[in-house]
Amino acid sequence: MEQSRARSATAPTAVSRTAVAPTAVSPTAVWPESVPDAVPFASLEASTGREPEPATRGEHTHSEPAPPKVVPQRHSVRDQILEALRDALLSGELVPGEVYSAPALAERFGVSATPVREAMQLLASEGAVETVPNRGFRVARYSPRDLAELSEIRALLEVPAVLALARSQPAERWTRLRPLAEDTLRAAACGDRTAYAETDRAFHRGVLELTGNRQLVAVAEDVQRRAHLSALRASPAPRTTDLLAEAADHLALxxxxxxxxxxxxxxxxRGHF
Structure with missing residues (x-):
């Protein structure tokens, strides 16, 4: 009996482990004059520093299972950086024709070069940047011809789709999209080109999603994103009055x-393009 009590007193207990989620990327941290201290995105696992001793053979122990570790997703870091880079492209902070290296951008973000490089590769697939071997990525230049061609593609994709929706969708479907149209008006009133581009894409995506064609939605959004960048590069920056007139077309539509x-x-x- 005394030996049994001694064994029970020394039975090991479960050691729980926790993980710290990765810090969010702030888009404004990309472009300071001086490089901030790097804060790497990593999973920091807390531990007691001591592993439990194995149980004696034949002895049954009862303890709560350790909670699952929270593993940070690398894609979430990449996606945050991707959005920050897209904002910088729209605002003109990433200059057309300039070459930017992934390691230099990563240092400013405070992350490793891998998610930055992955984000830049996605931007390259969208036509926003071009890969420069052994150097990095050059911000693409756009001409008036590029803008005209992209506008033509948008018309080919969206006009037939929206006309088909006009014939088939009940009136209440369009009422549900009014908040998205009003978002574009608010962004236009502020003269915020980046916010306007985001709300404009959200509105058009909301309309096209009613078709139920996911591929159409994805392709149209990609073309629209290229068109926004092309418009910024190939023509003077739109005035607030121009943005307001374009946003008003959403409500009229x-x-x-x-x-x-x-x-x-x-x-x-057609006139929206």
Whole structure:
């Protein structure tokens, strides 16, 4: 009996481990004049520093299982950096024709070069940057011809799709999209080109998602993203009044869709590009 009590007193207990989630990337931290101290995105696992001793053979121990470790997803870091880089492209902080290396950007982000390089590769696939061997990535230049071609592609994709929706969707579907159109008006009123581009994409995505065609939505959004960059590079920056007029077209389009006014729908969609 005394020996049994002694064994029970020395039975090992479970050691729990926790993990610290990765710190969020701040887009404004990319472009300071001086490079900030690096804060690497890593999983920091807390530990007692001592592993439990194995149980005596034949002895049953009862303890709560250790909670699962929180493993930070590398893709989440990459996606945060991707959005920060897209904002910098739209705002002009990444200068057309300039070459940026992944390690230099990574140092400013306070992360390893891998997620930065992955984000830049995605931007290259979108046509926003070009790969320069052994140097990094050059911000793409766009010409008026590029903008005209992209506008033509958008019309080919969106006009037939929106006209088909105008014939088939009930009026209440368009009412649900009005908050997205109002978001574009607010962004336009602030003169914030980056915010306007984001809200404009959200509105068009909301409309095209009603088709149920995921590939159409993805391709149209990619072309629209290229068109936004092309417009910024190939023409003067739009004035607040221009943005407001474009945003007002969203509300006018919803009214035409609600009324199933097909000529007005086609005119507004084509004129939007």
């Amino acid at each position: 919803l009214d035409a869709l609600t009324d199933q006014d097909l000529p007005a729908v086609e005119r507004l969609v």
